[in-house]
Amino acid sequence: MRIATWNVNSITARLPRLLAWLESTGTDVLCIQETKCSAEQFPYDELRELGYEAAVNASGRWNGVALLSKVGLEDVVAGLPGGPDYEGVQEPRAVSATCGPARVWSVYVPNGREVDHAHYVYKLGWFEALTAAVAGDAAGARPFAVLGDFNVAPTDEDVWDPAVFVGQTHVTPAERAALTSLREAGLADVVPRPLKYDRPYTYWDYRQLAFPKNKGMRIDLVYGNAPFAKAVSDAYVDREERKGKGASDHAPVVVDLDV
DNA sequence: ATGGCCGAGGTACTCGGA
Numbered sequence: 001m002r003i004a005t006w007n008v009n010s011i012t013a014r015l016p017r018l019l020a021w022l023e024s025t026g027t028d029v030l031c032i033q034e035t036k037c038s039a040e041q042f043p044y045d046e047l048r049e050l051g052y053e054a055a056v057n058a059s060g061r062w063n064g065v066a067l068l069s070k071v072g073l074e075d076v077v078a079g080l081p082g083g084p085d086y087e088g089v090q091e092p093r094a095v096s097a098t099c100g101p102a103r104v105w106s107v108y109v110p111n112g113r114e115v116d117h118a119h120y121v122y123k124l125g126w127f128e129a130l131t132a133a134v135a136g137d138a139a140g141a142r143p144f145a146v147l148g149d150f151n152v153a154p155t156d157e158d159v160w161d162p163a164v165f166v167g168q169t170h171v172t173p174a175e176r177a178a179l180t181s182l183r184e185a186g187l188a189d190v191v192p193r194p195l196k197y198d199r200p201y202t203y204w205d206y207r208q209l210a211f212p213k214n215k216g217m218r219i220d221l222v223y224g225n226a227p228f229a230k231a232v233s234d235a236y237v238d239r240e241e242r243k244g245k246g247a248s249d250h251a252p253v254v255v256d257l258d259v
Numbered sequence: 260a261t262g263g264c265c266g267a268g269g270t271a272c273t274c275g276g277a
Contacts, residue, residue, distance in 0.1 A: 009265075009266070009276085010265090010266055010267075012266090012267090013265085013266060013267090034266095034276090036266065036267065037267095060267090060268095061266085061267045061268065061274095061275095062267085062274090062275070111275080111276065111277060112277085113275085113276090113277085151276095151277070153277095165277090168277075169277070170277060203277075205264075205276090205277070206264035206265055206276095207263075207264045207265090208263060208264085209261085209262055209263060210264095211261060211262080212260090212261045212262055213261095213262095214261095217277075219277080239261090240261095242261080243260080243261050244260095244261075247261095248265095249264085249265075249276080249277095
């Protein structure tokens with residue numbers, strides 16, 4: 001089974017590339033972030049024609065997540081149970097379902113904006129609720145994984161120049177400790193291989209030629225429990241999808257499982 | 260080739276992204 005995660009930065013803007021990519025890769029399950037669409041705008045029909053069922057948690061121009069599956073989509077939960085509000089709103093940042101042999105979450109963790117900003121406090125609270133919500137499945141015998149845009153670079157090796165990020169979000173000890181807590185709950189960082197260069201970055205800013213210069217970050221992560229991690233036969237970042245006109249600023253992370 | 264931001268809402272420009 002092939003499972004992947006991709007922050008598409010608007011499913012409407014990305015639809016032609018998304019459909020072509022799904023067909024060319026034969027992906028069975030895709031976790032999508034930043035759909036940036038309302039529930040009504042979601043392209044169910046186009047995806048159904050390619051054989052995908054969809055579970056969607058989306059409410060407009062910001063955020064929004066989805067799960068696509070060709071191998072079944074059962075017991076869908078929209079949202080993060082026990083998750084915090086931001087400015088009084090439960091934002092659409094999580095959706096989970098059982099896809100064939102695996103239980104899967106698609107998550108779009110809050111950005112945080114600036115260290116100690118209210119959004120940063122929200123980000124840490126969101127991680128805390130996520131860890132509590134997944135603890136049971138993480139310790140279970142069924143293959144289980146949380147995939148998505150975690151908005152944290154796990155180590156200094158996961159940013160193109162650590163000096164540039166000093167004092168900024170995505171690299172702080174508190175954010176990295178949140179990832180450590182997830183690992184302590186039983187999830188392992190399934191690190192993909194890069195298709196070029198030495199580091200498996202998944203995000204490159206649109207500005208200042210960041211992609212051609214490989215000024216990237218690894219912030220799109222696959223956190224799987226032991227049965228999931230044991231089944232991984234390959235994992236890679238599809239940087240080809242970051243090329244050219246009409247690309248997202250994130251590349252897909254693809255994981256092949258023997259299940 | 261991979262090239263100096265992009266997308267949504269709404270129709271000027273602001274917000275969010277990391």
